[in-house]
Amino acid sequence: MVADTLRADHLSCYGYERPTSPRIDAFADGATRYTRAISSSSWTLPSHASLFTGLPPFAHGAHAYETDEPVNNAAPLAPEFLTLAEALQSEGYRTGAFVANYGFLGPRWGLDQGFEIYRVVGAYAADLNRLIFPWLSVEDERPFFLFVNYVDSHNPYNAEPRPEVVDPPPSRSKWILPRFAAEVLPDGGSVREELRREVVDQYDTGVAHLDEGFGGLLAELDRVGFAGRTVVVFTSDHGEFFGEHRLVGHAKDVYDPVLRVPLIIRAPGQTAQRVESEWVTSTDVPSLIARHLPASLQQRLRVSFPEAPGTHPVLAESHFSHRLDIQHPSWGHRFRRVRRALFEWPYKYIHSSDQGHELYDLEADPGEQENLLEAKPAFAARFERTLDDYDGSLRRTSPPPALPQLTEEEQEHLRSLGYVGD
Numbered sequence: 001m002v003a004d005t006l007r008a009d010h011l012s013c014y015g016y017e018r019p020t021s022p023r024i025d026a027f028a029d030g031a032t033r034y035t036r037a038i039s040s041s042s043w044t045l046p047s048h049a050s051l052f053t054g055l056p057p058f059a060h061g062a063h064a065y066e067t068d069e070p071v072n073n074a075a076p077l078a079p080e081f082l083t084l085a086e087a088l089q090s091e092g093y094r095t096g097a098f099v100a101n102y103g104f105l106g107p108r109w110g111l112d113q114g115f116e117i118y119r120v121v122g123a124y125a126a127d128l129n130r131l132i133f134p135w136l137s138v139e140d141e142r143p144f145f146l147f148v149n150y151v152d153s154h155n156p157y158n159a160e161p162r163p164e165v166v167d168p169p170p171s172r173s174k175w176i177l178p179r180f181a182a183e184v185l186p187d188g189g190s191v192r193e194e195l196r197r198e199v200v201d202q203y204d205t206g207v208a209h210l211d212e213g214f215g216g217l218l219a220e221l222d223r224v225g226f227a228g229r230t231v232v233v234f235t236s237d238h239g240e241f242f243g244e245h246r247l248v249g250h251a252k253d254v255y256d257p258v259l260r261v262p263l264i265i266r267a268p269g270q271t272a273q274r275v276e277s278e279w280v281t282s283t284d285v286p287s288l289i290a291r292h293l294p295a296s297l298q299q300r301l302r303v304s305f306p307e308a309p310g311t312h313p314v315l316a317e318s319h320f321s322h323r324l325d326i327q328h329p330s331w332g333h334r335f336r337r338v339r340r341a342l343f344e345w346p347y348k349y350i351h352s353s354d355q356g357h358e359l360y361d362l363e364a365d366p367g368e369q370e371n372l373l374e375a376k377p378a379f380a381a382r383f384e385r386t387l388d389d390y391d392g393s394l395r396r397t398s399p400p401p402a403l404p405q406l407t408e409e410e411q412e413h414l415r416s417l418g419y420v421g422d
Contacts, residue, residue, distance in 0.1 A: 007239035023215030037263035043251035077110035085114030125213020157206035170201035191243035
C-alpha cells in the first residue's frame with residue numbers, strides 16, 4: 001500500500017507529536033519498521049516505477065525531461081521493463097490495483113503492466129476502500145497481489161475536519177498550498193510561518209484520513225481471513241516540502257523532507273515489532289517482499305529483481321521537475337537541473353547537473369544547512385566514483401522515450417492535482 005506524498009516524520013510511530021496515525025502505529029507495533037527508508041525519487045511516476053521494477057529512475061527512464069514546449073514533459077514506464085505485478089502474475093497470482101492518483105498513475109504511464117484489474121478513481125481512502133473490499137472477497141484459490149494508492153495526503157489534501165488531530169480544524173480551501181508556493185519559490189521569497197502552519201494543518205488532517213483508510217483495509221483483510229498469511233507493505237512514494245530550502249510541494253529537489261518515507265512490512269504471522277536501521281530505497285521493495293514468499297518463488301524473483309539492501313548505492317534522483325515548475329517565469333530557473341542524492345551514513349552527497357554539488361553530515365546537520373563540499377573534497381570525489389560505477393552497471397542503452405501527448409481529460413486530471421498550470 002502506497003500513501004501518496006506521506007513524509008515519515010508526520011507519523012506518530014516516526015516521532016511526530018500529533019496523533020496523526022494511531023492505526024499505522026498499531027500496525028507498526030507488530031511489523032518491521034525501517035527508520036532509514038529513502039524514496040528513489042521526489043515525485044509519483046519515477047518513484048512508483050522504481051517500486052515496481054526495482055530500478056532507479058536513471059535506469060527505467062520514467063521521469064521528467066527538460067522542455068521549452070507547452071507539452072507534457074514526463075515519460076511513461078516502457079513495456080520492456082518487468083514489473084513485480086508481471087512477475088507474480090506469471091507465477092499464478094491474481095493481481096489487482098486500486099489507484100487514487102489519476103494524474104501520474106493512470107494507464108497512460110505504463111504502471112498497469114501485469115495487473116488483471118487496474119482501477120483509477122479520483123477518490124479519497126474511504127471511498128477507494130469501497131471498491132477494494134469486493135475484490136478481496138471474490139472466491140479465488142490463487143494467491144493475490146494487491147496494490148493500493150491513497151491520496152488523502154496529496155494536494156489537494158483531504159481537509160475534512162478531524163478535531164482529534166487538528167483543532168481548530170484547518171481551512172478546506174484548495175488554494176492554500178499554491179498561495180504558499182507563490183510566496184516561497186521566487187527569488188527573494190520567504191516562509192511566512194502563519195501560512196506554513198495552515199498548510200501543515202491541512203496536510204496532517206489528510207494523514208489522519210489516510211490512517212483511517214489504511215486501518216479499514218487491514219480490518220477487511222482480517223475479516224476475509226487473509227491478515228495472518230499476507231505480506232503487508234506500507235510505504236510512500238515521496239514526501240512534501242513545507243518551506244524547507246525555500247521549497248513547497250514535491251518533485252523539485254532531493255533534500256530529506258521529500259525523500260524520507262515510511263516503510264513498514266508485516267510478514268505472514270508476524271506479531272512482534274522489529275526496528276530496522278539499514279538503508280533501503282524504493283528499488284529494494286520487490287526484494288523485501290520476496291523475502292517472505294515461498295523459497296522457490298524467492299529464487300525466481302531474485303533473478304528479475306536482484307537489487308536488495310546493501311547490494312547497491314543508496315540513491316535518490318530528481319530529473320528537472322514538472323513543466324509547471326521548469327517553465328514558470330518566477331522560479332523555473334531553479335529547477336532546470338538533474339539532482340542525484342547518494343547516502344552513506346552519516347554523509348549525503350548531492351550531485352547536481354548545474355555543478356551546484358553539496359555534501360552534508362546528516363548526524364550533525366539533519367536539516368542539511370551546512371554544505372561541507374569545500375571542507376571535505378575527498379568525500380565528494382569518492383561519492384562521484386560510486387555514482388559513475390553505478391551508472392555504468394545499469395545505464396540504459398536505448399534512446400530517451402517519446403513523450404506522450406495528453407488528452408484534455410488527462411491534462412485536467414494533472415491540473416486538479418497541481419501538476420499543470422491553467
